[in-house]
Amino acid sequence: MNREGFLETIRKQYVEDIHEAYQASLHEGGGKVDYVHLSSLLSKMMRRASMDGLRQPDFEELVYSTLPLSTGQLQLSMPTQAQIAQKKAA
Secondary structure: OOOHHHHHHHHHHHHHHHHHHHHHEOOOOOOEEEEEHHHHHHHHHHHHHHHHHHHHHHHHHHHHHHOOOHHOOOOOOOOHHHHHHHHHHO
């Protein structure tokens, strides 16, 4: 498989993962989105995507084109090692 085919396969997998993160962030019967939880899940996913060879802008485009919501409240960022350690300790 060439690099472009590999990246397309990864994109498809991350679209599925993004949908799962969205579903996991819905509350009150699907009427409300927990943006903090969703942002956290997507930021972790973005870190994995980067290790898989998907550039951050490409991942962000996947998120914004996949999610059926206003992304104004969504904060995507790569978590720092300190944030990861703090989350694990909690």
